[in-house]
Amino acid sequence: MFxxxxxxxxxxxxLAALQLKRLKWTVRQxxxxxxxxxxxxxxxxxxxxIRSLDDAARLPFTRKQDLRExxxxxxxxxxxxxxxxxxxxxxxxxKPTVVGYTRQDxxxxxELMARDxxxxxxxxxDVFQNALGYGLFTGGLGFHYGAEKVGMxxxxxxxxxxxxxxxxxxxxxxxxxxxxxxxxxxxxxxxxEMGAGLDSLKVGIFGAEPWSNNMxxxxxxxxxxxxxxxxxxxxxxxxxxxxxxxxxxxxxxWHDSYFLEIIDPETGEVLGPGERGELVVTPLVKEAMxxxxxxxxxxxxxxxxxCPCGRGHxxxxxMGRSDDMLVIRGxxxxxxxxxxxxxxxxxxxxxxxxxxxRKHHLDEMRIEVEINRECFSGELKDLARxxxxxxxxxxxxxGLRTSVTLVEPGSLPRFEGKAKRVIDRRGEVW
Amino acid sequence: MEKKSEYVIKQISVFSENRPxxxxxxAEALRKEKINIFAFSIAEANGFGVVRALVNNPExxxxxxxxMGFMVSFTDVIAVKMRDEPGGLxxxxxxxxxxGVNIEYSYAYSGKDAAVLVLRVDQAEEAIERILAHGxxxxxxxxxx
Numbered sequence: 313m314f315x316x317x318x319x320x321x322x323x324x325x326x327l328a329a330l331q332l333k334r335l336k337w338t339v340r341q342x343x344x345x346x347x348x349x350x351x352x353x354x355x356x357x358x359x360x361x362i363r364s365l366d367d368a369a370r371l372p373f374t375r376k377q378d379l380r381e382x383x384x385x386x387x388x389x390x391x392x393x394x395x396x397x398x399x400x401x402x403x404x405x406x407k408p409t410v411v412g413y414t415r416q417d418x419x420x421x422x423e424l425m426a427r428d429x430x431x432x433x434x435x436x437x438d439v440f441q442n443a444l445g446y447g448l449f450t451g452g453l454g455f456h457y458g459a460e461k462v463g464m465x466x467x468x469x470x471x472x473x474x475x476x477x478x479x480x481x482x483x484x485x486x487x488x489x490x491x492x493x494x495x496x497x498x499x500x501x502x503x504x505e506m507g508a509g510l511d512s513l514k515v516g517i518f519g520a521e522p523w524s525n526n527m528x529x530x531x532x533x534x535x536x537x538x539x540x541x542x543x544x545x546x547x548x549x550x551x552x553x554x555x556x557x558x559x560x561x562x563x564x565x566w567h568d569s570y571f572l573e574i575i576d577p578e579t580g581e582v583l584g585p586g587e588r589g590e591l592v593v594t595p596l597v598k599e600a601m602x603x604x605x606x607x608x609x610x611x612x613x614x615x616x617x618x619c620p621c622g623r624g625h626x627x628x629x630x631m632g633r634s635d636d637m638l639v640i641r642g643x644x645x646x647x648x649x650x651x652x653x654x655x656x657x658x659x660x661x662x663x664x665x666x667x668x669x670r671k672h673h674l675d676e677m678r679i680e681v682e683i684n685r686e687c688f689s690g691e692l693k694d695l696a697r698x699x700x701x702x703x704x705x706x707x708x709x710x711g712l713r714t715s716v717t718l719v720e721p722g723s724l725p726r727f728e729g730k731a732k733r734v735i736d737r738r739g740e741v742w
Numbered sequence: 743m744e745k746k747s748e749y750v751i752k753q754i755s756v757f758s759e760n761r762p763x764x765x766x767x768x769a770e771a772l773r774k775e776k777i778n779i780f781a782f783s784i785a786e787a788n789g790f791g792v793v794r795a796l797v798n799n800p801e802x803x804x805x806x807x808x809x810m811g812f813m814v815s816f817t818d819v820i821a822v823k824m825r826d827e828p829g830g831l832x833x834x835x836x837x838x839x840x841x842g843v844n845i846e847y848s849y850a851y852s853g854k855d856a857a858v859l860v861l862r863v864d865q866a867e868e869a870i871e872r873i874l875a876h877g878x879x880x881x882x883x884x885x886x887x
Contacts, residue, residue, distance in 0.1 A: 683757065683813060690755030690815035692785045692792045699788060717789045719759050722811055 334596035425458020436463030450550025493523035500534035562626030783849035
């Protein structure tokens with residue numbers, strides 16, 4: 313099902329022409345912002361120099377830090393009079409960043425959200441419980457207006473009071489739920505405790521934090537739904553910039569509204585389809601707060617194959633954060649890859665620590681994992697076999713030989729909030 | 743003839759990271775519980791080890807160490823009394839060798855009246871039978887509970 317069949321299935325040539333036109337417009341809009349005026353002048357490029365999409369590579373990058381320094385309204389390209397709403401992002405470090413929307417921006421955002429929700433099969437017959445935070449966080453209101461636009465019956469439940477959430481699902485005949493994946497697990501837990509069947513539910517939409525395919529399976533089984541991944545960030549309006557279709561194999565980005573590049577986070581070089589790197593986004597229709605080549609920090613790749621659904625190119629589900637990326641003997645490694653491997657091995661826990669050293673000019677990566685208590689036979693040879701098994705599984709996924717140390721259960725540090733699992737001791741060698 | 747299972751003894755096997763203080767932590771726990779260690783050995787590989795011990799109360803040792811967070815399991819071993827003089831080890835080893843019983847690992851201690859060889863073998867029943875048939879003496883599990 314399509315919300316906007318024409319825009320969702322533009323031919324490559326039509327899309328490229330539209331993107332070029334909108335990219336020029338965006339650069340012109342950005343020139344109204346002092347920060348960009350300086351940056352563009354220094355890069356020696358202006359809106360009129362953009363003659364093909366390849367010229368985008370000449371434009372300067374925008375970093376999260378730049379936005380922070382613009383606090384509060386430094387990146388607005390329109391007078392505050394035309395800004396009808398602001399949201400802020402929770403800064404894990406330092407000041408929050410502020411994003412602003414014109415009336416047209418809110419309209420654009422709701423349109424993309426309507427495409428997303430229609431893409432996963434939702435219509436005006438659905439009852440949509442929106443269990444994301446309402447307020448300064450973009451999640452709640454972003455989905456809210458999209459679901460209303462589609463004509464769904466929206467239950468703005470926000471977060472918390474989980475028992476009441478379950479009661480509402482049952483009493484209102486809710487057919488689709490939207491939350492973070494971890495809150496989805498909490499809902500499943502409480503529903504099971506309450507003996508609630510949640511029979512009306514059929515679709516779950518999860519986003520705002522990374523989640524594995526194992527978690528998808530569990531959410532689907534326990535909530536009785538089909539689960540879809542949603543992607544976005546406040547710099548791209550909010551959630552809904554990309555979404556899974558019913559194929560559930562990668563995220564469809566709305567290319568008429570976002571120009572995407574994948575770059576090598578170390579060198580800034582633009583990478584081709586199938587190559588893993590950092591996602592860089594230039595929104596193409598943002599009025600209040602245009603951004604140029606915004607470095608998302610998210611690691612993904614452009615998928616080469618066309619999707620059977622007929623929409624445009626997809627990106628792979630987010631694989632990690634570029635600030636976490638490690639380069640070991642020339643191979644790019646993300647701690648999330650290690651986590652995925654360990655999750656697939658029942659003999660070990662999911663906690664781990666990574667130590668990187670340089671010995672005789674060679675990078676050595678050592679990974680500590682906890683043994684699962686139930687898997688200890690008391691025999692040294694079983695432990696040696698387990699160690700080789702874990703190292704083999706890591707080598708298959710990472711393409712890199714690592715040394716694995718088995719440690720006692722419960723002995724590795726547990727992190728609240730942002731985990732610091734990597735100790736890189738090569739520092740001074742670079 | 744006595745039941746062969748009478749001679750199958752529970753050794754405790756404790757996983758330990760290979761770093762200072764781990765053995766002391768295990769030994770301290772056993773001391774507090776007044777558990778006596780008859781014999782023990784440490785097997786080491788790639789950064790971790792398994793501490794194996796014969797104690798006078800394996801059940802309580804298991805419980806205590808598990809409560810402290812250690813990974814513990816029981817392993818079946820046998821303990822053969824040897825003559826504490828030249829050739830003592832040879833007698834026992836020969837019996838098992840001739841019977842085709844493989845020794846996976848072993849450690850020994852010298853007690854008041856005899857030396858004792860602790861053995862982890864691939865066929866415990868066969869080993870017990872052969873040793874008894876040759877007039878050898880095995881420690882009974884009742885000593886360890």
